[in-house]
Amino acid sequence: MYFGVITLFPEMIDAVTKFGVTRRACENGLIKVDCINPRDYTEDKFGNVDDKPYGGGPGMLMQVQPLRDALRVARSQAPKDTKVVCMSPQGVQLNHSLVTDIHSWGSVILIAGRYEGIDERVLQKEVDLEVSVGDYVLSGGELPAMCIIDAVSRMVPGVLGNIQNAQEDSFAQGLLHFPQYTRPEEIDGMRVPEVLMSGNHEKIRNWRLQQCLGRTYERRPDLLKNRVLTKLERKLLDEYLQEHDF
Numbered sequence: 001m002y003f004g005v006i007t008l009f010p011e012m013i014d015a016v017t018k019f020g021v022t023r024r025a026c027e028n029g030l031i032k033v034d035c036i037n038p039r040d041y042t043e044d045k046f047g048n049v050d051d052k053p054y055g056g057g058p059g060m061l062m063q064v065q066p067l068r069d070a071l072r073v074a075r076s077q078a079p080k081d082t083k084v085v086c087m088s089p090q091g092v093q094l095n096h097s098l099v100t101d102i103h104s105w106g107s108v109i110l111i112a113g114r115y116e117g118i119d120e121r122v123l124q125k126e127v128d129l130e131v132s133v134g135d136y137v138l139s140g141g142e143l144p145a146m147c148i149i150d151a152v153s154r155m156v157p158g159v160l161g162n163i164q165n166a167q168e169d170s171f172a173q174g175l176l177h178f179p180q181y182t183r184p185e186e187i188d189g190m191r192v193p194e195v196l197m198s199g200n201h202e203k204i205r206n207w208r209l210q211q212c213l214g215r216t217y218e219r220r221p222d223l224l225k226n227r228v229l230t231k232l233e234r235k236l237l238d239e240y241l242q243e244h245d246f
C-alpha cells in the first residue's frame with residue numbers, strides 16, 4: 001500500500017512510520033509512506049506557504065502554487081491515477097467501510113492542510129474525496145491523515161499477523177468489540193467472567209457475540225439499525241437485554 005502525504009510538518013508523520021506495527025510494515029516494505037512538503041516548492045523569496053482569504057475574515061489558507069506543485073510531485077511519485085484525499089471537517093465521515101475502500105485502491109495521496117484549509121478550486125480540480133475523522137476542527141490534517149494510514153495499513157495482509165482475523169471479527173461485522181480481560185483474575189473484588197476461564201470455546205464464542213450485540217445496542221444502536229440479526233444473535237441479544245433490565 002502506497003501513501004503520499006502532502007504536509008508542512010513531515011516529521012509529524014514519523015508517529016506512524018517509526019512506531020509499532022506500522023513501523024514494521026514500512027521496514028518490511030508492506031507499506032510505503034512518502035511526505036511531500038509544499039514549503040519545498042515556494043516561489044516567493046519569503047518562502048510563504050499561506051495566503052490571505054478573499055473576502056477578508058480571520059485566518060489564512062494554504063497558498064495555491066506551492067500546494068499544487070507539491071501535489072504534482074506526489075502524483076509523479078505515486079502509481080498512475082492514484083486518488084487524492086483531502087482531510088477536512090467538511091469531508092465524509094471515516095469509517096470501516098471507507099477504510100476498506102481506500103485499502104482496495106492500493107495507493108492514496110493524502111493532503112494534510114494547515115491554517116483554515118485550502119482553496120475551493122484546488123479541492124474541486126485536484127481532490128477526489130474530502131474525508132473527516134469527526135465533527136471537530138484540528139490545527140491540521142496530519143493527525144487525521146495518520147488515522148487513515150494506520151487504519152488502512154492494518155488491512156494490508158501481513159501487517160497484523162495472526163490477530164488479523166481477530167480484528168475482522170467484530171468491527172467488520174459492524175458490531176462493537178466484546179470486553180477483554182487479562183491477569184489477575186480479580187481486581188478490587190471484580191472478577192473475570194467465569195465463562196472465559198471455563199475452557200468451553202463454544203460457550204466463550206457465544207458469550208463474546210452476546211457482548212458484542214449487547215454493547216452495540218447500548219452504545220451504538222445506529223450500527224444495529226441496518227443489520228439483520230440471525231436467530232442465534234436475536235436470542236443472545238434478547239437474553240442480554242433481559243439480564244441488563246432493558
Ligand SMILES: CN(C)c1cccc(CNc2ccc(C(N)=O)cn2)c1
Nearest residue numbers: 087088089116117132133137138140
Ligand atoms: C477544507 N480543509 C482542507 C480544511 C478546513 C479546515 C481545517 C483543515 C485542517 N484541519 C482539520 C482537518 C481535518 C479535520 C477532521 N475533522 O478530519 C479537522 N481539522 C482543513
